[in-house]
Amino acid sequence: MDNHPLKVGRIAEDLALEYLQKHNLTLLERNFRSPLGEIDLIMRDKNTIIFCEVRSRKNRHFLDPIETIDYRKRNKIIKTSQFFIQRTSPSNKFDFRFDVITLTGKDNNRKIEWFKDAFQ
Numbered sequence: 001m002d003n004h005p006l007k008v009g010r011i012a013e014d015l016a017l018e019y020l021q022k023h024n025l026t027l028l029e030r031n032f033r034s035p036l037g038e039i040d041l042i043m044r045d046k047n048t049i050i051f052c053e054v055r056s057r058k059n060r061h062f063l064d065p066i067e068t069i070d071y072r073k074r075n076k077i078i079k080t081s082q083f084f085i086q087r088t089s090p091s092n093k094f095d096f097r098f099d100v101i102t103l104t105g106k107d108n109n110r111k112i113e114w115f116k117d118a119f120q
Contacts (some may be wrong), residue, residue, distance in 0.1 A: 037076030
């Protein structure tokens with residue numbers, strides 16, 4: 001498998017998307033970009049819009065994938081989500097949440113974890 005970071009990231013996002021869709025979430029946007037940053041996946045679960053960051057690492061020897069999301073990255077995701085909300089004008093009936101999907105391992109031996117409300 002090619003270890004180019006963009007390809008590895010794309011594969012991780014593909015796996016995360018498949019995982020979330022198996023849990024009955026609907027994709028609204030993928031790789032949503034604004035001048036403020038990017039959100040990997042924007043999903044919908046009934047009345048909730050979920051802004052999802054995907055992180056992948058081969059192993060946890062140095063850092064767990066969720067530990068790679070620092071204050072600066074969280075801030076960019078939050079600001080980008082605000083841009084998305086203003087741009088798409090979802091009605092007041094939606095709740096919003098920030099989730100993280102982590103993948104550890106490689107190839108067919110990956111562990112997927114879903115952290116709901118990860119920024120709380």
